[in-house]
Structure formats: structure tokens, C-alpha cells
Amino acid sequence: MSTIDGKYIWIEKETPNFDVDITSQPVEKDIDMIDHVQRKARTLALNGEVSGPKAAEIHEYLVHASDTGKIVKYIGRMAFSGLISGLSTERSYQTADGFTFSFTLTEVRLATSSYISKLPTPVKAQAAKIINSGVKQTKSNKKTKSKDTKTKGKKSSSKKTSSKKTSSKKEPVKKVKFKKGSPWA
Incomplete structure (x- = not known):
């Protein structure tokens, strides 16, 4: 007996399909030139039967x-x-x-994460994407009309700067050199 995720089913026929894409280019004489072959996802067509007291449970699971x-x-x-694709159930x-x-059944390949998640913290900082948000204008304080009229003709040379001190200590980023041939070089 065959199983799908541990559930027993009776299979009448298995039909595997190993399909490929073949790229061809036309030429002036003779047959077309074949460029390359690329494998498609494998498929397996199944025909069978489920019977017994657990048939309704298996039907619900397949759907x-x-x-x-x-x-x-x-x-x-x-x-x-x-x-599972193209599920068809028949009762007679x-x-x-x-x-x-x-x-x-159609073959599936899942994408994997990049090497960055496996790197140590100092190296991760160097490999992380640099985000540049551009130049931002600073907010100016609202001035009252009386101050605006006094300083209208004068040029102001003083600028306000705010200094923020962070209380949390961050690990200093160290530059790391890799050997030639390593995946991060």
C-alpha cells in the first residue's frame, strides 16, 4: 500500500513525467540549432482509490x-x-x-537565505545593505512676530545643534579581511 503523509491509499497507476525545455534557433538550411536544455519541475500523476472507515478523513485531508x-x-x-494539483475525486x-x-504531484524547490545570516556580527555590519536616506532639512523653531521684526535685517550666524548621547554601548564594528576563494571575499 502507498501512503501520503502517513495516510494509506491504494494506487492503481503512477505516471512520472521528466519534462525539459529545449531552446532552438532557426537557421537557413537544415534543422534548427539547439541552444540549451533546461529541466522543468518533475511531476507524478497518481490514480487510485480510497475505501474504508477513514475514507472521509483522507478525502478531507487531500482537499x-x-x-x-x-x-x-x-x-x-x-x-x-x-x-497536489488537479485533484479530482469520483464516487460511483x-x-x-x-x-x-x-x-x-508537482516538485517544489524552496529558496534558501543568503550567507549574511550565517556571518558573525562584525562581518554582518560590513555586508549589510547601505541605506542612504538623502539629505534632510532640520526643523526650525517657530519664532514670534516680535523676534522676526528685530532680526529681519540682520544675518544670524549662530546655529542650534542638539547633541544626543546614547546610554547603550554598542559593539564596535571591526573590519575583517577574507582569504581569496572564500564565499565572502
């Missing part, structure tokens, strides 16, 4: 996994992990306490 995009693990004549007089089904 839920298909709707939510859950990656399921299939173990039968082949082992395969992927997403031939199966009184269950249903027949057909669906396709």
Missing part, C-alpha cells in the same frame, strides 16, 4: 492539502514530495465506502 498548498510526501513504488456504485481519485 485541504490541495487548497492550502501543503507539501506532501508520497511513498509508493516511487518516493516523491510536492504539491463500484466503491460503496470510498472514492476514486486522480491528481498530480
Whole structure:
């Protein structure tokens, strides 16, 4: 018997598909030139039947996994992990306490994070993206009309600066040199 995430199902037919994209360019004489071959996601078409007291539970699980995009693990004549697509369940007089089904499992690859998360803190600071927010204007204090009239003709040479001291101590950033050939060089 075969299983999908530990739930037993009977499989009548497994049909694996190993499809590729072949890029071709037309030429003046003879056949087209083949540029390269790129592999598509593997698929596995399954046809089978579920019967017994747990048939309704398995049907609900298959529909839920298909709707939510859950990656399921299939173990039968082949082992395969992927997403359920094109789920079709049929009920007929031939199966009184269950249903027949057909669906396709499609291979999935998940993206992994970059090397930056694995670096030590001083190196992370050097590798982090530099964000430049541009030049910002400082806010000026509102002046009363009496002060504006007095200083209207005079040029002011004093500027207000605010100094903020941070109480928290930060780890100083150290520059690190990497050997040639390392992934961070």
C-alpha cells in the first residue's frame, strides 16, 4: 500500500513525467540549432482509490492539502514530495465506502537565505545593505512676530545643534579581511 503523509491509499497507476525545455534557433538550411536544455519541475500523476472507515478523513485531508498548498510526501513504488494539483475525486456504485481519485504531484524547490545570516556580527555590519536616506532639512523653531521684526535685517550666524548621547554601548564594528576563494571575499 502507498501512503501520503502517513495516510494509506491504494494506487492503481503512477505516471512520472521528466519534462525539459529545449531552446532552438532557426537557421537557413537544415534543422534548427539547439541552444540549451533546461529541466522543468518533475511531476507524478497518481490514480487510485480510497475505501474504508477513514475514507472521509483522507478525502478531507487531500482537499485541504490541495487548497492550502501543503507539501506532501508520497511513498509508493516511487518516493516523491510536492504539491497536489488537479485533484479530482469520483464516487460511483463500484466503491460503496470510498472514492476514486486522480491528481498530480508537482516538485517544489524552496529558496534558501543568503550567507549574511550565517556571518558573525562584525562581518554582518560590513555586508549589510547601505541605506542612504538623502539629505534632510532640520526643523526650525517657530519664532514670534516680535523676534522676526528685530532680526529681519540682520544675518544670524549662530546655529542650534542638539547633541544626543546614547546610554547603550554598542559593539564596535571591526573590519575583517577574507582569504581569496572564500564565499565572502
